[in-house]
Structure formats: C-alpha cells, structure tokens
Amino acid sequence: MKTLEPILREHPFFEGLEPSYLALIVGCASNVVFKAGDVLFRDGEEANLFYLIRHGRLALELTSERGPFTMLTIGDGEILGWSWIIPPYHWHFSARAVEDTRAITLDGNCLRAKCEEDHHLGYELLKRFARILEDRLRATQLQLLDVYCPYPGEKR
C-alpha cells in the first residue's frame, strides 16, 4: 500500500524538511474525503488538526447575525489551519467543502508532542506556518481595502 510519505515529501509546505522529521510527521497523517457541503469544523470547536488539500475546494466562513459569510476559499495544494499550534487550540472560523475534496489531515496533538520533544522540528514547522500566516494576512489586507470599489465608502 502506498504511504502518505511521498505525497508529503513532494508538497511545497514540507520542502527542505529533513527526511527524519518527515518520517515523524507521516506518523501523524491520514487521508480524508469530504463531500460537497460537508462541514469540516465549526467556529469555536477544538482545533486538533490541520489539512493539506490534495484536490477540491473549501470555504472558510464566519457567521454573523446576517448568516454565514465566506472570507476565503482554498484549493489544491493549500494548507488549512494553524490553530492546532496556537493555544487555546480553537478554530476561529468554520470550514465547509464547496466541492468534493480529498485531503490529508495531520493530528495536532501528535505533532505538538513531537515539537515539544524536538524544538528544531517545532521551529521548522513554525517557519512554514508563519509564511502562510503572512500570505493570508496580506491577502486579507488587500480584501479589506476594497480596492475595486469605484466609489470610496460605498457599501453594496
């Protein structure tokens, strides 16, 4: 049976990671499949996983009194979730499959334990998540600027 190791090794997120660390991480990984409309997790729930999207599309949603609002969609090759590494380990949004989606989940409890044992591994993972955080922060800034609005201040 084909293991998840080659898939993780080829993923840009793990590029350059020492093989021994990758072997540790594979031990925390498993395949998952979601059907369109499935909810992966909800805002406020405990966050003990992160996801490598292999194929499909997920919507990240916030819910207000006006209903759910999609703030971002992510797809093939992208990473979902860093709350597993930041106390108190709770999701701050909900995730729903927009299309049938295949992903690999990584168990945050398992990874946190390994990172506590080996801080070099922890630092390697944090560097990678920091890059994703920066990309998402920049993208969110651009979204908030509402740059395509021809009439500043207009709400519609």
Add this chain to the structure above:
Amino acid sequence: MSPGPCESPMRPQPYVVRGVRRETHDVFTLELEPAGDAAPLAFGPGQFTMLYAFGMGEVPISISGDPAGNTMLVHTIRAVGTVTRALERCRKGDVLGVRGPFGTCWPVDEAAGKDVVLAAGGIGLAPLRSVMYRLLARRERYGRIALLYGTRTPEDIVYRDELEEWRGRLDLNVQVTVDRAGSDWRGNVGAVTTLLPRAEFDPANTVAMFCGPEVMMRFTMLALMKRGLQAEQMYLSMERNMKCGIGLCGHCQLGPFFICKDGPVFPYDRVKWLFGREEI
C-alpha cells in the same frame, strides 16, 4: 514599436457606435467603427484612446479588443463620471470622437518562448484582454499561460462568457476570485494574490503583466517576487489623469514620466522607485 495616432493627434476622428453591451451594473462595452471610408485604427495591446462625448468631454480609455481584429474598436468603460455616464447613454448609430491610439504596449512579442502570468483586478481586465487575444492567436509561441482575475463581487465580473470559454481550454489556466460573495457563489473568494499558488510557471522564464488598482498590483508583485520573479520580468499599466495623450499638457506627469506617452505600460524596474509613494 507602438502604433501612433494618425494625422493630427489632437483632432478627434468621428466613430459610429455599432454595438453596446452591458457587462455589469456600471460597466459597459462599446464597439466603434470609423465613420465614412476611414481606415480601422491600428493599435497594440495596452494602448488607449481619448473618447470624446461631444459637448461633455474626453476620457482616456484602454482598448480592449483584438489588435488583429476587424474594423471594430472596442472599449470597456466603467460609468463613474460625467463623461463616462454620457458614453453609457450611447446607442447604436451615435457618433463619438476618437483620438489615438496613444501610449506603450504590453511586451507580448518579448514574452515569446516564456510562461506568461496575467493578473487583472476589476476593470483592469480590459487592457489585458487585448493581450489574451494576441497570445491566443499565436498560442504555440508561448509556454504556460495563467490569467488571474480578481474583482469585488460575482456581479462585478466582466467578460463572463469569454472567461468561461477560456476556463474550458486545456492550454490556459484561468482563475477568477472575488473579494466578497453570498453563499450561492460556487467560485473562489479571496484577494487575487490567493490565486498565485494555483498558477504553475517557471520563475526564471516568465513574463508577468498586471493591470488594476496600484495597491493590488503592488501586492501581486510582492507575491510573485516571493515565487522568484525579478522586477525586470514584470510589467504594469499605470493610470493617471491623461488629457492630451502626447506628453504636452503635463496632467498625467508622475515623477519624470508622462503616463500617456512613456506609459501606460511600464517595466516594473523602471517605475518601482515611484510605486506606492504618496508624495508624488
């Protein structure tokens, strides 16, 4: 070499409106044909004309049609001011004044043999549509082609049918995203930069072209530089208050450049020192 305006560049030539198409609630496309026996306008992708609504005024508008196309001169316009709203009221058979074409072109020929990334924001897709026509006319000359388009909402997407057609092609990577959408939207949500991870290209052999709000272009360039592109591989279209179109009046001056004459298309390494500076 960019095609230049014929005869007197300050004298508008009469063009007849042959088609009006509604793109979104505030964006429309005009198809214009030279009046009488006048020859069709030769232009390059990226150039613009000055459109004159008689009695109202002139506005600079990018040409969004096929540079190798027929007799029609195509402009996609957002109705935001007095003149563009007057243009919005045009109907078939109406006559407008046209001066141009003015300005520099996208480096479509220089991109031959390379991957091409086009990133458009909002109505910035209009001038890049001319690039797409030129690329597709000689598809075999180019490597991978990615068109990344971001706009405000699903209702603000222009050229819907064409985008859908391009998305269906196996030799193109066309991605569309919106900043905000209702729950019935099945497409992407997020800034145009979130599409970049989904575009495959060789950073050492890629030409990137951007058109949209400056802050969107700046964020996109930063993201592409993280992917390994250099400033000299990136081109952008700048917008200022163009009036004369030939670098005389100075209305569109930005630092040492007249956008109407030295631009609107610039290599990024030529203007990067001006980018994002508020005092200019």
